[in-house]
Amino acid sequence: MEKILEVKDLQVSFDTYAGEVQAVRGVSFDLRKGETLAIVGESGSGKSVTSKSLMRLIPSPPGRIKNGQVLFEGKDLTKLSEREMQDIRGSEIAMIFQDPMTSLNPTMTIGKQITEGLRKHQGLNASAAKVRAIELLDIVGIPNPEIRISQYPHQFSGGMRQRVVIAIALSCNPKILIADEPTTALDVTIQAQILELLKDLQEKLGMAVIFITHDLGVVANIADRVAVMYAGKIVETGQVEEVFYNPQHPYTWGLLGSMPSVDATDEELIAIPGTPPDLLKPPIGDAFALRSDYAMKIDFEMEPPMFKVTDTHSAATWLLHEDAPKVEPPAIVKKRMRPVNSQAAGKKEGAKND
Incomplete structure (x- = not known):
């Protein structure tokens, strides 16, 4: 499928009285025509700043795009004038914001x-x-x-x-629709209706969608691919089945473990300890290390690269290094994992249930 958007090493900062807040720290991803990419992470991970930066909607000052490229159909949006961006906003790339009233x-x-x-x-x-x-x-x-x-x-x-x-x-x-947590202010029933509407419209109109959310339950029903963000970086990316059923990063394990399941009412949910790091002074090494039960010495010394899991699945964790100890995801996460892209496995599971 042809790429319609390529984001390369995007870095966005905000200048404050306390110093420079590095809100987005080298984000790279692409978007193909007609697909839905979900960007997931807790509050403060950089999701919304990333999405607004794509349309050059970051208020300047205090915000600024420090580095990187946003290539829309081969054209770098970071180099365009405000007048040129006004012609693109709405007509080529449109956005739905969180609160419909505002x-x-x-x-x-x-x-x-x-x-x-x-x-x-x-x-x-x-x-x-x-x-x-x-x-x-x-x-x-x-x-x-x-x-x-x-x-x-x-x-x-x-x-x-x-x-x-x-x-x-x-x-x-528009060729691209960015939906920035469009159901946050709505009750559960209305959320489901809006999500179904977006899914239907995307299929009918063939536009590409970037869906920003902190709710992994939403992702499972609407996305083709997922990018998990933490502390201004993408820490795991892959097809939705890969990220849900074969997660590799401890932060992704935490997000999945904290998600309620109707099939597991007696299980205790995982709470990720601590809070996200202060991006005035981003930590050395893996930004998630202080909150992770699986952190090793190297996590506090060197930032992990993106390790390839499959051709479409990557994660930035030293646990994927060949010399790392083999660890298992938490039990609640393992119970939700299923074989990836395996029709035969799905049929066997169905036969057992019958």
Whole structure:
């Protein structure tokens, strides 16, 4: 599949009174046409800063892209002028933010907010833009769109407001959609509806999606590939089945172990001890070492490289070095692991259950 986006050694910092906060410390990944990449990690891992940097939405000052490339269809977005970026935002790359209420202007009707982008990027006149806006509201599942287009954000529920935000993001048929924790402010039932909507739209429109979340349960249902972030770096990446059923990094074990499972109601969840490191002074070696039960001496001395597990799966942990001791994931994680990409194994499991 052809690559539509390549991120190479992205470094983003914020200048504060206390010093330089190194929020993103050399992130590299790619995105292929039509696929969904999930970027996962706890709060403060650098997920949202990474996603906003792709669209050059980091406020400057205090934020700045120190180094790296963001290649969209071969064009380095970090080198473009603000005027050139304005032509790309919305039309080529669109974004859905966390809180739909703060994403919408409370003084403007829904219709005006949707047609704004259509008129700027698509060159539609007022009447054609209104027709398209009604179509978009219908596509995202808002009933009576011809009436609701004249209403204001406060007249919509949280789930409906998020549907409006999705309609705005899709209005100019972007090639990449970045969804930054789009279901965080919604209840569980509405979350499921929004996720299903995004999945359906992605399949119908064929756009690539970057999905930012701290919820691994979301990842399992929506992503093709996963990148796990910690302390401003990607520490594990692979196909969703590989990361879920053959995780290699202790941090990924912790995330999986802390995820509730309907199949294991009697099991105690894992709590990752401690807190993420202070990125004013990033630690030497593996940033997760102080919180890991599996840390070795080398973890405090040298930063681990990305070790290749398969052609599509890599992890940055010294546990994958050939001289490292062999350790097993926690029991709760092992219970959830299954053979990767093995249809035969799946059939045997089904036969046993029958």
